[in-house]
Amino acid sequence: xxxxxxxxxxxxxxxxxxxxxxxxxxxxxxxxxxxxxxxxxxxxxxxxxxxxxxxxxxxxxxxxxxxxxxxxxxxxxxxxxxxxxxxxxxxxxxxxxxxxxxxxxxxxxxxxxxxxxxxxxxxxxxxxxxxxxxxxxxxxxxxxxxxxxxxxxxxxxxxxxxxx
Numbered sequence: 001x002x003x004x005x006x007x008x009x010x011x012x013x014x015x016x017x018x019x020x021x022x023x024x025x026x027x028x029x030x031x032x033x034x035x036x037x038x039x040x041x042x043x044x045x046x047x048x049x050x051x052x053x054x055x056x057x058x059x060x061x062x063x064x065x066x067x068x069x070x071x072x073x074x075x076x077x078x079x080x081x082x083x084x085x086x087x088x089x090x091x092x093x094x095x096x097x098x099x100x101x102x103x104x105x106x107x108x109x110x111x112x113x114x115x116x117x118x119x120x121x122x123x124x125x126x127x128x129x130x131x132x133x134x135x136x137x138x139x140x141x142x143x144x145x146x147x148x149x150x151x152x153x154x155x156x157x158x159x160x161x162x163x164x
Contacts, residue, residue, distance in 0.1 A: 003042025033142035065091035082116035
């Protein structure tokens, strides 16, 4: 299958969008943990990303609270289950790793949920930033805790300058 990519600016730094067979299959931040090697992103071509970019722009402007895009999320069945639950967390809300593990029917699988969460290939759109520790602490975000804090604040209507 043909893979294509483009890089777009965002309030959280450049985002690399990747499509496989014309369908969004990756959204990666600079210096993101588990970011694939650049050579796997395919040819530079912005053509398949028009709607993704439009929805991201609306999200960053505070005008969109739920993405509606076709996506290709390649992973194990467990990862697929975790990523499906992430998409069910409402805008501006959070869930703990334990809550997600319990929802999967495996209450002792918090660490496995965390690992699957960290391997999410489509950050922001599949909102792994909405998962927090059992004490409410911001832990375990592949894009960096600063970005996680800023994304959660954005969804709660808190301006960046209020964070510092």
